[in-house]
Amino acid sequence: xxxxxxxxxxxxxxxxxGPIPVLRGVSLELAPGASLALTGESGSGKSTxxxxxxxxxxxDRGEVRVAGAAMTGTDDDTRARLRRGTVGLVFQQFNxxxxxxxxxxxxxxxxxxxxxxxxxxxxxxxxxxxxxxVARYPExxxxxxxxxxxxGRCLAARPAVVLADEPxxxxxxxTGDAVLDLLLEACAEAGAALLLVxxxxxxxxxxxxxxxxxxxxxxxx
Numbered sequence: 001x002x003x004x005x006x007x008x009x010x011x012x013x014x015x016x017x018g019p020i021p022v023l024r025g026v027s028l029e030l031a032p033g034a035s036l037a038l039t040g041e042s043g044s045g046k047s048t049x050x051x052x053x054x055x056x057x058x059x060d061r062g063e064v065r066v067a068g069a070a071m072t073g074t075d076d077d078t079r080a081r082l083r084r085g086t087v088g089l090v091f092q093q094f095n096x097x098x099x100x101x102x103x104x105x106x107x108x109x110x111x112x113x114x115x116x117x118x119x120x121x122x123x124x125x126x127x128x129x130x131x132x133x134v135a136r137y138p139e140x141x142x143x144x145x146x147x148x149x150x151x152g153r154c155l156a157a158r159p160a161v162v163l164a165d166e167p168x169x170x171x172x173x174x175t176g177d178a179v180l181d182l183l184l185e186a187c188a189e190a191g192a193a194l195l196l197v198x199x200x201x202x203x204x205x206x207x208x209x210x211x212x213x214x215x216x217x218x219x220x221x
Contacts, residue, residue, distance in 0.1 A: 001068050003193035004030040004053065004161045009062035011048055011216075022048045024216040025062070030193035032160070035184055037204035038197045039221065040213035046197045049213070050163050053195065054087050055079030067160035084113045088154030088162040088192065090183070092169040094146040096138040096153075103134040105149050110156040117156075124152045127189075128182055144175035151183050155190055162187050165197045180206060 009026045012019035023045045030036055038046050051057040053064050055071045064071040066086045071079060088109070096105050106125060110116040125131045128148045138146055147167060154162055167183065168176030180203060187194040196207055201221070204210050212221040 001032070002029050002065070003032045003034075003067060004028075004195065005063075005065045006049070006053060007063045007065075009049065009052065009064065010060045011045070011052060011057070012060055022216050023052075023059075023062075026213070026216070026218060027062075028211055028218075030161070030195060032191045032193055033188050034209070035187065035194040035196060035207040037207040037210045038195060038213065039199065039201065039204050039210060042199075044213040045216040046213055047165055050165050050195065050197055053161070054089060054163050055083045084109075084157075085115075086160045088157060088159035090147075090150050090154050090162065090164040090167045092166040094138070094143075094150045094170075096146055096149055098138050100137070101134060102130055102136050102138075102141070102149050105138070106130070106134070106152045106156055109153050110158075113157040115157050117158075120158070121152075121156045124155055124186070127186060128152050142175075143171050144179060147171060147179050148182060151179065151186065155186055155192065158190060159192055162192045162194045164194065166199070167196070168198075168203065176203075 006028045009023050011023040012021045026049060040046050052059050059072045066082060069082055071082055106121050107116055125134055130148055168179055171179060184206060198204050212219055
C-alpha cells in the first residue's frame with residue numbers, strides 16, 4: 001500500500017484582486033519507510049501542500065490519500081480523526097507542552113490516537129537519546145533536545161506518514177544534522193513515510209528522492 005498519494009492537487013487563496021493560485025496540479029507518491037524532500041523558494045506552495053496533506057486545510061481540487069484513506073473531500077471531523085491516527089507532524093517550532101515532562105510529551109500524541117505503547121515510547125526515548133531526560137520539562141532542554149522530543153512524540157503514535165516542515169530551521173547546523181539523522185533513521189525503522197520540507201539542498205540530498213516546487217508546480221531545481 002502507498003503511504004501517501006497526492007494526485008493533481010490545486011489550491012488558491014482569495015485576495016482583493018481575485019484568487020491567487022498556490023498549488024497547480026501537484027502529484028507525488030511515497031511508499032512506507034521512504035523519504036522525500038520538498039524544496040522550493042518561499043511562496044512556492046511547499047507548506048500549503050504539507051498542510052493539505054495533514055488535513056489542516058481543504059484542497060480546491062485533487063486528492064490526498066494517507067494509508068489508503070481519503071484526506072480530501074471529507075469534513076473537518078473526519079480529517080481530524082485521520083490525522084490523529086495516521087499522520088505525524090514535526091514543525092520548525094517545537095510546540096511541546098510546557099506543563100508536561102519529556103515522558104508526558106512523548107506519550108501525548110499516542111494517547112490522543114488511543115495508541116499508547118509504553119514499550120515503544122521507551123524504545124524511542126532510548127533511540128533519540130532522551131532516556132535520561134524523561135523527567136525534565138521542556139524549559140530545561142536545549143533546542144536540539146526539544147526537537148528530538150517533538151520527533152519522538154510524532155513517532156510514538158506509529159503514524160503512516162510523517163510531515164516535517166523545516167524541522168531543523170531553529171537549530172545550528174551540527175544539531176540540525178544530528179536531528180535529521182535521527183528523524184530519517186527512526187522513520188525508516190518505524191516504516192513511516194517522510195515528507196520533508198526544506199530550503200537546504202544539502203539536507204534535501206539526505207532523502208531518498210527530491211521534488212522541487214516553483215510557483216505551485218513541480219519543476220527542475
